[in-house]
Amino acid sequence: MDSKLAIAKSEPIWNTNNKVISIIAGLIILLFALPLFGMNSFYLHLFIMIFMHAVMAQSWNVIAGFSGQISLGHGAFFGIGAYATSFFYMEYGITPWISIFFGMFVSAIFAVLIGIPMLRLSGHYFAIATLLIGISFQVVFQRWDLVGAASGLWVTMTPEDSWLALQFHSSKAPYYYVFLVFFLITFFLVWLLSRSKLGYRLRAVRDDPQAALSLCINVSNYKIIAYVISAMIMAPMGSLFAQYILIIDPDRVFNIEISIIVLLITVLGGIGNVWGPIIGAAILVPISEYSRIYLGGTGGAVDLILYGLILMIICIFRPNGLISFIPKNILERNKQR
């Protein structure tokens, strides 16, 4: 008896598979080296979009996958991030490096304000409320003159490339690195989160809120924490995206499509799994970008048709996402039988 307990206690808490670690390290080095091999601007753009969407999907994964709340209006935080950064930069000349944090801060505030009443709702009620939230933000910004109403904000361009203003006109490579670094930092932090006490408790809230309550977990507070974390991951992507395309308007950054695609990427890759959003983004973003190239302007509809179709197929046949094709013990935990 005791010996079995002793053996169990001597196990490592996490199964660290050295092969996987070295593969990941290799991939990271490769990603840093890629632009040095003279990628053309399309491929740089493709990777930038993959990094950005992976982070956005990870944001959704935190609220939906970890804490089980389905937000259908998550694009709101993307838009808040985009507007906050651009507005402070244009009005007060504050460098985006600082106003990214404004964006995060404002998003966090909104997440708390929205979260306190709404996260008392569960399931469908919450999903419907977030759908309304997402569209409400779009409606409000379309009419808000201070931020350019429907025509949006045209970010003041610097004459030359500038790290301070986070604007690069001659090459996309600097953007590539900025997005890559944010991508890596986000995934590292979320990976830490998933292994922390907070991560465990969020999963408890997701799987059974009542059982969680019986284990001293204040379910509403934990949902709000997850919502705030999620919003703070989403906002910087909005900020960086604004600096990347240098023009933002309500239809672009509060588009319901953003809320759709983060959900789709996560569900496709594997919801509740730290790695899911990477897999989902690596597959879906190229589909979207290529369909836009080959099908011209109407590509928007074709990629959405595909999204809808993929989403339904995944829900029917692989509700745990593509990650479920990979044996669990390789990536995640030690499951000795």
Place this chain on the structure above:
Amino acid sequence: MKILTVENLSKSFGGIHANKDISFDVEEGSILGVIGPNGAGKSTLFDLITGFTKPDAGKVKFFEKNIFGISPDKISNLGVGRTFQKLKPFADQTLLENVMIGAFVKEKDIKRARDRALEIIDFVDLIEKRHHFAKELSTGQRKRLEMARAMAIDPKLLLMDEVTGGVDQKTIPGLVELVKKLKKTGVTIITIEHNINIIMEISDNVLALDQGKRIAFGEPKEIQNNKQVIDAYLGTFDAA
């Protein structure tokens, strides 16, 4: 020392009294068995004590502290653990992870929480199943999981809803032994139980409910001969 004092606790749903004027108390370190036919209000009573349902009127005191109407997470934080009649394991997580979530209440460090969880899992004799997902466990094993998870918060009072309900006959003795073993650790237990023989065997006191009202409260021997209890339980006695 009274660990729990309940006075005139009442709750009605849309005019129907689920619990009406229920009073009893529990001595620290003892086992209280709660019996009653289906719909007698046993599970409602648990929900009222643990805060899952807001009571209408009455008093609930845990030691000297009033816990009437406060939220379930606060009540569990004071040291009241519970299991559920309709089992609520965290299905997509392993047994170990289930228990660790409880253990985090006492241990902030992940390694220490893990070790604490393992000790409790060993206590409920499931150490070999520690890496199994909760949804893969049998009903009896899931009952043990719920007990282990509740114990992980180091409760002074543990409310167990139908320990032996829904499991096959071979599994019952093991679960009963586990309850006795639990009592030896010093934790006070309130258990809902359908099987009258088991109640008589393990309980120090018995509370009998019928149609939301207390019909008897006392030592098992008195209860067994109480006419009202026999009337309410008629038929069920035979089955048990």
Place this chain on the structure above:
Amino acid sequence: MTSEIILQAIVTGLMMGLIYALIAAGLSLIFGLMEIVNFAHGEHLMLSMFSSFWLWSLFGLDPLFSIPITILLMAFCGIITHYFLIRYILKAKMLIQICATFGLSIFIRSIAQLLWTPDFRNVDKPLLEGRIEIGSVFIGQPQLYASLVCLVAFFGLYWFVTKTETGLALQATAQDRHAAEILGIPSNKMFAIGWAIGLGCVGVAGGMMANYFFIFTDVGINFALFAFVAVALGGFGSIIGCLYAGIIIGLVESLGGLLIDPSFKLLYVFVIYLLVVIYKPQGLFGRY
């Protein structure tokens, strides 16, 4: 602001509300039956409006006469939806159920965009035209008849669910599908019927609205949102609750638009939604 204008807004809101009520009733019926929220409800409404439009533009059928065809098409659409998608996700987690119908909504809307472009269309010179004047209140004829037809359809639905054998079987399945199966009510068939009726309701609403509403691929979104809200307000699964909730939403929308600012209609409805679901999460009215 004169009382006439307010009265006008109340009448307009009431008429819209009856349409919302019928759309919501379809949604609520489906939810009550299998606890699945059809997030593609707005797209189904869009389809029914397009059905009406194409029957008019290709065959010269007035929307008023094409309604039976539209209803049948939508009922068929409901059965297909159940057969190809819903029956696979009945036991799935709620998250997957939401994602699946959400996926369906994206799919339908973007296919429609590809086939029919996002242009705005409308039916020229339908039989129902013009407006009547009662006192100082103007009532558009198409709007008036649309709301009356929706009201009739609503009570038809209510009668069907509460009085007919099939309706009672639906209710039995909604309450406990396993018990119903034991009584010989096949739940799969009931689900298909539920979808057919639910979308049939949408067919009525869409067909009538084709008389006066602009028809475009995104038209369903706002209606679906209001229907979700109505279902939540009326109590998930309650059909009669949808009637009151639909009227409340119609009035809030039109009075809010009049008294504050019409471009924030959605926000007023949203506020009502939040207030109700927070303070009365079981909805304003009970089930059935």
